Amino acid sequence: MRIKRIAILALVATLALGNVFAQKTELNFWTWRPEDTEKYQALLASFEKQNPGVTVKISAFKNTEYNTILSAALAGGSGPDVFQSRAYGGLETFAQSGYLEPLDAWVPELKGFDKAPLGGATSIKDGKVYGVPFASxxxxxxxxxxxxxxxxxxxxxxxxxxxxxxxxxxxxxxxxxxxxxxxxxxxxxxxxxxxxxxxxxxxxxxxxxxxxxxxxxxxxxxxxxxxxxxxxxxxxxxxxxxxxxxxxxxxxxxxxxxxxxxxxxxxxxxxxxxxxxxxxxxxxxxxxxxxxxxxYADGNFSMNSGSKKKDAAAKLLKFFASKETGNFFINELKQVSAVPGADTSKSPYIKEVLSLQKFNxxxxxxxxxxxxxxxxxxxxxxxxxxxxxxxxxxxxxxxxxxxxxxxxxxxxxxx
Amino acid sequence: MHKKNSEKLWIAFFVSPAMAIVVSIILLPLFMSLFNSLFSWRQLIRDEFVGLENFRRVFFTEPYKTRFSNAIGNNATWLGVTMLVQNTLGLAMGYFLSRRIRGSEFYKRIIFIPVLFSIVAVGFLWGLYLKPNGLLNGFLKLIGSPEMARAWLGDEKLATFSIIAVNIWRWVGFPSLVFLAAIDSVPTECLEAAWMDGAKDRTVFFRIILPLIVPSILIITVLTIVGSLNVFEQIYTMAGLDGSPNYSTDTIGTLFYRTGFGSVDSGNPEIGVGSAIGVIIYFLTLAASLVSIMSLGKQEVEL
Missing domain, CATH: 3.40.190.10 (Periplasmic binding protein-like II)
Known part of the structure; x- marks a missing residue:
């Protein structure tokens, strides 16, 4: 009897434990800005807090070597789930090779983005959006x-x-x-x-x-x-x-x-x-x-079409399309964020740049x-x-x- | 019989690590680029077999036709100037060092030191010296000829020659030492016999020393040809990958890199065409080396 009870307890415990593991998803995120890694970690900590069960592992590569490393990884089927992608022609290389997931359905927030930065995330071949633009x-x-x-x-x-x-x-x-x-x-x-x-x-x-x-x-x-x-x-x-x-x-x-x-x-x-x-x-x-x-658009965040964690990856991309990330770009990275309505009150310079963009x-x-x-x-x-x-x-x-x-x-x- | 077999096994055992390295990092990439050059590419994905189409594009269609002939022309400039200036200078230095002039041991070391420097460091530092307000123009002002100041690396007519000059400064010690060793190994009895017969230095140099050091000249010539066809780092560090200014420093090495790998400015990679250029570089190097070895080999004199 006692043995049976212990066995049941053990079974429940195992199942519960299994459940915890099943919910824990680790996303791999790649960037070409090693100099910003620490700042990104702070941003991603906030994402992890809002999305319990999802953790993000960040890897940074040198700007000039990034494309080579990324294309090798994607071609080998081992690439990151979410990564920074280049705009325009640089995006096209990966989009046409079939390595990028179209984001129109995953990230509805993209509809609110300005046409100029969005142009850098759109493939000229099929007109689909393959990235969340981060800066212009x-x-x-x-x-x-x-x-x-x-x-x-x-x-x-x-x-x-x-x-x-x-x-x-x-x-x-x-x-x-x-x-x-x-x-x-x-x-x-x-x-x-x-x-x-x-x-x-x-x-x-x-x-x-x-x-x-x-x-x-x-x-x-x-x-x-x-x-x-x-x-x-x-x-x-x-x-x-x-x-x-x-x-x-x-x-x-x-x-x-x-x-x-x-x-x-x-x-x-x-x-x-x-x-x-x-x-x-x-x-x-x-x-x-x-x-x-x-x-011009500077670059995007994109999803690997071969990722096995697309739901979690979409959560991260929605976060990257949010005002929190927009404000992070303006205040922490001093970049002109592509997120609509981001707060420029703390950066008069970016406010001025945005005012020059009136005629762009x-x-x-x-x-x-x-x-x-x-x-x-x-x-x-x-x-x-x-x-x-x-x-x-x-x-x-x-x-x-x-x-x-x-x-x-x-x-x-x-x- | 048994012993012989185990000996063979031992040989194979010792040779195989080196063979594995040669095959995997030299032969395999060579055949891979040959293979890749025969396909069309959809960005990073190998598409259809197209035969020699990529080679046709390099030789007969724009923009590759113009870029390739321009680049190969610059390689020819490298070869011509290096052959003429660097190797002549090297021969002269080797000869004077062999005469044991005062301080020749000191000069020998000084001349050879730049050979040991990293090519990237040399390119970077000379890049600074050759800036408009760099050391060279500063020196020209100091000696009272500011009108001689130039944008050494920014002027289309001068850029390639400036980079070649830097490379000669870096490398001239190598042929000098090779020629010195060759001249030193000319048997003294030959030279003494010539002097006894009343031959002047000039005659001795042209009639005795030169024919006897042909093997060294051959080696230096082949190295110069190979080096001139493969020149890349010097240009990369001093002028950048785009053959700046206006393609005046472009060589087949930089052209290959831009085409095959692409870049933010130069566009998406054209792996097929890039591989074709790589294969062309390989065959050019092979052919030029074979021709020079065969033609100069005939000039060799046996004692």
Whole structure:
């Protein structure tokens, strides 16, 4: 009798224990930001509290090696359940290979997201959303407020005022612009910050993506000629000036302007807390015209289509689409969160960036033409080096971009 | 009989670890890339067998055609300049060191030290020296020729030559020492006989020393060819993967990497085309080495 009772007790205990184990789900989460791991752990602790029975194990890999490691793991069937995925073309690699779970049904919150960041999470092939966007980046001009005050300059609205300010800074012995051209991508950032207001922002973007016009359009060529007007204000031998040189000269207050992206601010402040900088959107031809800034999605959180814990993974992704994660990005990571309605009250800088986004246009080559080789970005970056150095004309630049993209882009081939 | 068999087993036992390594990290990847180059790829997934289509794309379709011929042209520049400048310099240094000039032991060490440096460290440091406000331009200002200052790595016409110059600085000690050892091993009786006959230094060098060190010249030539075709790290550390500025430093190594692995800027990976470029690099290296070994081998002089 007693033995029987013990046996029953033992059975119940085992079942109960089994139940506890069955409820305990461990998710694997991968990120390419080893520097943010500790902060992520705090965020995920909050998720675990709200979802008892689900724990998250975080693994971080170096940014430059992340794609290789992730693709190897996914191809081998051992990838993480939830992971950071790249936007646009970088997402497409994994989405088209079938490694990503479409999230439309799993995460209904995505419907409330802005179209711009969501574009980076949507596959161009089937139109499904494969990620929860986490941050957007905006391209504009940083200026040194102390130098502006010293020289009595006003924040420029028109291109002519901008050039006049640059000339004044140069005359006063400052490096008017920090920007160089050793790395082609910094030239692309300059284009993205300053050219949209001259090539016709969204009108041109939509027309060129649809193949109704092309990059040899006089509007685009004209915008390139505008960019060339800046070369007298760039540093001496600017073709040898690299990204880190640019950052150093702006951080050390040797340069008055830095044409760059919203992602720079954190580094600027951490390297020189006393640096007082402001931002303004690319100047326009005529005062009063809308001032567009280029915006692009930075990356997403995605689900592995081969995960065996999709329910728990969906919980985590819903959490990543919540305001809590949005506020975490703004306050902890100093990034412009893609979550709608996140609280910017504690970060005036992000509030200002969001206000510049009022008139936004997709960062043209990244958003529209980074899916195939040669990408619009690769074509622009190298041809722009020739253009800024003076070995190519703006017509050559536009033709090289057009011809390169036309090798694979169907809307350009019909013509 | 029995003994012989066990001896064979022992040999196999000792050779197999090395063989396993060679097969798994050299032969297998080589055949894998050959295999991969014959397929079309849907992003990271191997798709259909397409035969030599990827090779056709490299040679005959844009953009790969232009990029490939540009890259191979830069490899040729590497080969030409390295052969001419580095190896001539190496031969001269080897010769002067063999003459036992004052302090030759000291020079020998100094010349060889950069060979021991990490290629990445050298690239990074010289990258700093060659910046617009770097050491070299600073030096030019100091000696009163600021107009000579250039964007050494940012100027399309100069970038490749700047990187080659750095690489020569790093590597010239190697051919120097090889040539020194070769010249030192020329039998003294030959040289003494020549001097007795009244031959001048020049004649001795061109008629006796040079023919006798052909095997070393051959080795250095093959290494230079292989090195010039495979050059990658120097460019990666000083100019980046995109052959910046405007593809003027692009070589088949960097082109292969960008195409095969893709990157945030250069686009999604084209594994098929990338593998094809890899296979082409392999066969180019093999062919060039075979040709130089066969043609220079004939020049060898037996005593």
């Amino acid at each position: 980046q905006t391209l504009f001009v940083f200026y040194n407020k102390a130098i502006y005050k010293e020289l009595g300059l006003k924040v420029p609205e028109t291109w002519d005022q901008f050039l006049a300010n640059l000339a004044a800074c140069k005359k006063a012995g400052y490096q008017a612009l920090a920007n160089g051209g050793k790395e082609g991508w910094t030239l692309e950032v300059m284009m993205g910050s300053l050219a949209p207001n001259f090539y016709g922002a969204n009108d041109f973007f939509q027309a060129v993506v649809a193949g109704k016009t092309n990059f040899q359009d006089p509007r685009f060529k004209g915008a390139m000629d505008k960019l060339k007007e800046l070369t007298p204000y760039m540093p001496d031998l600017f073709m040898g000036v690299s990204y880190t040189d640019m950052q150093a000269s702006f951080i050390n207050e040797m340069a008055a302007h830095f044409v760059g992206g919203s992602f720079e601010a954190g580094y600027f402040s951490s390297q020189n807390p006393k640096l007082d900088f402001g931002i303004f959107a690319g100047p326009v031809a005529k005062a009063g015209d809308p001032r567009h800034v280029s915006v 246009t997709p960062y043209i080559f990244l958003v529209g033409f980074r899916y195939n080789q040669p990408t619009g970005s690769a074509l622009f970056q190298s041809a722009a080096q020739g253009f800024f150095a003076g070995t190519l004309s703006s017509a050559d630049l536009c033709k090289q971009i057009q011809d390169g993209i036309a090798t694979y882009y169907a809307p350009f081939q019909k013509k």
